Amino acid sequence: MxxxxxxxxxxxxxxxxxxxxxxxxxxxxxxxxxxxxxxxxxxxxxxxxxxxxxxxxxxxxxxxxxxxxxxxxxxxxxxxxxxxxxxxxxxxxxxxxxxxxxxxxxxxxxxxxxxxxxxxxxxxxxxxxxxxxxxxxxxxxxxxxxxxxxxxxxxxxxxxxxxxxxxxxxxxxxxxxxxxxxxxxxxxxxxxxxxxxxxxxxxxxxxxxxxxxxxxxxRGPARSALRASGALLGLVLLVNLDLLLARHHLPAAEAGEYAVGAVFAKVAYWLPQGVGVVVLPRLADAASRRRALPAALAVVTGVGVLLVLGTAVLGAAALPLVGGAAYGTHLGGWTWVFAASGTLLALAQLLLYNGIAAADRVAAVAVWGTVLLETGVVGALAATGGLSVLTVAVSAAGAATLLVTAGLLRLRRAPEPDAPTAAEVAGAAVSGAPVAVPAPPAHPPR
Structure with missing residues (x-):
């Protein structure tokens, strides 16, 4: 068909x-x-x-x-x-x-x-x-x-x-x-x-x-799938790493509270997933990539900001709302850190897709490097007695922030095509419709 x-x-x-x-x-x-x-x-x-x-x-x-x-x-x-x-x-x-x-x-x-x-x-x-x-x-x-x-x-x-x-x-x-x-x-x-x-x-x-x-x-897609899988495996591990580290290092009760807090991170990560699914094919061409990605990042950021603000307004009531009255002792009103972490990971995923589309091997290295960094920081905090539910959450958010920052810096170094209007950017990123973009090159970059 x-x-x-x-x-x-x-x-x-x-x-x-x-x-x-x-x-x-x-x-x-x-x-x-x-x-x-x-x-x-x-x-x-x-x-x-x-x-x-x-x-x-x-x-x-x-x-x-x-x-x-x-x-x-x-x-x-x-x-x-x-x-x-x-x-x-x-x-x-x-x-x-x-x-x-x-x-x-x-x-x-x-x-x-x-x-x-x-x-x-x-x-x-x-x-x-x-x-x-x-x-x-x-x-x-x-x-x-x-x-x-x-x-x-x-x-x-x-x-x-x-x-x-x-x-x-x-x-x-x-x-x-x-x-x-x-x-x-x-x-x-x-x-x-x-x-x-x-x-x-x-x-x-x-x-x-x-x-x-x-x-x-x-055979090209099979080889491309193999290359993409290495970077995506690192992202899957990073998204779930804080839960594994909390389970390993924290006492059982605190690890359980962290798992409930992580629900907010997962919601913030999964809620805007459709944006990445819709925009991904447009990342295949360098010119349309530069037009579509900023608007997609803006949409994900907007969704995340709303979730972070909503969680911050709920304050100490956020965690008991999900897990019940037994939860919230160690986090208090800091549940919004989880929502921020999930939003940053959603942004990192978009930037990783962009790196995969551009055949940028640094993107995969950055993801795996962040995994190692977060593991090392949490391990060091555990060794020095500074580990808690909040410090694990902050470490996860900090690692995601570094990954997003690295992705944005790599994005700025890429050559700029002719800038479209703001309306064209928003429409192209979300709808995936072609909007006055140059034709794809005869030989796409490998």
């Missing part, structure tokens, strides 16, 4: 109307991602109530491995969206079929690696047997494949279908996990149900993507 190229705005159309219309797909995608995240949270709560503590710890550990194993899917999605963004007038059925073939090859490779890693996972996590790890490997195959479908929909600007695919896959995956949990009552049964749900979700996603065929001859 040939994806329709995005339509340019009509001459004389009001810029404000274009920007307002462009906000709809971003909000739609963000809403779908938040819904899927909420489903994941509900499933973990159900599992905690249905399983004994030892079994729940096993499932939680395996889900953590699943999170890391999902990075290639995100890398594949990013690479496919950027590939189509560089070629907006060549989104033919053949190109989509070749992208589909690359996604199939990548998912098979991820499955084989996960299968080979089963003995290591069993040993490191001290699992009672290999069943859970085997079902985890089975779930990663369709999940990686769906990353390719998401990238095709993202790169061709079909954001309504993308939102539908995201929700349908999330519902089927977590419904399968709950079914397995209720029927089998073990972590392995839950992951078996998840694998079945992921397989069904992959079929639905293929249909929603337009049933692309398979064609040989396109």
């Amino acid at each position: 040939t994806a329709p190229a995005p339509r340019p705005p009509q001459e004389g159309a009001a810029p404000t109307r274009s920007a307002a219309a462009g906000a709809v797909p971003a909000a739609l995608v963000s809403g779908s991602l938040l819904l899927v995240s909420a489903l994941a949270y509900v499933v973990t709560v159900l599992a905690a109530r249905a399983l004994a503590p030892q079994a729940y710890g096993e499932l939680a550990a395996l889900l953590g491995v699943l999170l890391v194993g999902s990075v290639p899917a995100t890398g594949l999605q990013t690479a496919a969206a950027l590939h189509l963004g560089r070629r907006p007038h060549a989104q033919t059925a053949t190109v989509l079929a070749r992208l589909h073939a690359a996604a199939l090859a990548a998912s098979l490779a991820v499955g084989l690696v996960a299968l080979a890693a089963v003995p290591l996972v069993v040993s490191v996590l001290r699992l009672p047997g290999p069943a859970g790890a085997l079902w985890l490997a089975a779930a990663l195959v369709p999940q990686t494949l769906v990353g390719g479908y998401d990238g095709i929909l993202q790169g061709t600007g079909r954001h309504g279908r993308l939102a539908a695919v995201l929700v349908s896959f999330g519902v089927l995956r977590w419904a399968g996990a709950v079914s397995g949990l209720l029927v089998g009552g073990t972590p392995a049964a839950a992951l078996a149900g998840m694998a079945a749900g992921c397989a069904a979700g992959a079929l639905v996603s293929w249909l929603g993507c337009g049933r692309p065929g398979v064609s040989r001859g396109l």
